[in-house]
Structures are given as structure tokens and as C-alpha cells.
Amino acid sequence: DGGITQSPKYLFRKEGQNVTLSCEQNLNHDAMYWYRQDPGQGLRLIYYSQIVNDFQKGDIAEGYSVSREKKESFPLTVTSAQKNPTAFYLCASSVQGARGYGYTFGSGTRLTVV
């Protein structure tokens, strides 16, 4: 079955630590995205990548980093510079040019700072 997998589902981080959220897709999609959801805030774009070895900052990129070394994978690192990292993180992918079909989302990772 084709899909997009995020792991882990729940993640706890101590203050000052970096953590990496995994996102893997086997849909052969070119583009991948990271969004963050906070209560009452909707989905806000962190980073996106439209092609391997290239990525762009979204609206709230500060304190985050990404890499896109393989088409299938787009990991997100939440660094200690991110002041308020507790949130629900969503990864998505899409086919370039097929705009009417939207994005396919993973099931999310809930990150909690303890």
C-alpha cells in the first residue's frame, strides 16, 4: 500500500535537546512538506521541498532544520532554538502539477517538551 509514514507517533523532549521527526513516503511524490498544528491555529508551514537536495523555508522555519537527500524521505529536526516546540507535526507529500488532488498527509507526530 502506498502512503506516507511518520514516526514516532509520540515524542517527548527535554528542554535543550534536539529531536528528529521521521517522514517517509512511497508514493513517488516529488514534493514534501512539514506543517505544525497548534490548538486554534490551523496548520502552519515550516519547510517544504519540491525536489531532492533542495528545500525552502515556510512561515515558521526558525528553530527547525530539514534535509532532502532522498526522494522518499524528509526528516525534520526540532532544535533547542525552537522556543515553543510542543505541538502536533504533520508531514505531507504531493505530485507536482496535480493541484486538484491536494496533499497526502501522514498521521502526525505529537511532540511534548518535558
Add this chain to the structure above:
Amino acid sequence: DQQVKQNSPSLSVQEGRISILNCDYTNSMFDYFLWYKKYPAEGPTFLISISSIKDKNEDGRFTVFLNKSAKHLSLHIVPSQPGDSAVYFCAASAGNTPLVFGKGTRLSVIA
């Protein structure tokens, strides 16, 4: 500055009646609009889309209407079912740019 606005945080509808979810946008460059449905602790799932060259798109019980002059779109669900209870997000894009999402509307369908 919010480019996509869903001004109703919540909506309650009786089973079998029509649900109407509204969305306004400010960016006149947006040319594709989508609706997503989301359950708690899950990723959003794509529901229906409309391009700016159309004013209506229908898929089963779901219809999206676009009023470009008013920069307004709406999602109609007829008839509403208890399984439709979820958070609905409106999203928009301009050209090849990433989707911009509204804050969502929580729909409760009461049996």
C-alpha cells in the same frame, strides 16, 4: 496576516440537515482551493477541490461553491451524517506555492 480565514470555530447541525462551512480569503492570486477533513490525532484527508475557473464542484454529498468577486468559498454537506463530525480545513494555493490553511471549523452532527 491571515490569508485564509474560517471565522466560525464550530458548527452544530442535526443529522440529515445541510451543513454549510464558510471560508474567506484575501490573496487574489489564489487559484486553487481545497477542503480537508481531520479527526483528532490523525492527519487531514483531502475532501474536495475547486479551481478558480469554476464556481461549483460536486462530489456525492459534498459541494464546494466559489465566489471570486467576494473572495469566498463554502462547503455544503447534504445530508449531514454523524460520521461527518470532524474539523474541516479550508486551504488555498497560488501557482506552485504550498497550501495555506485556515484555522478550521469543528463540525458536530447530532443524531
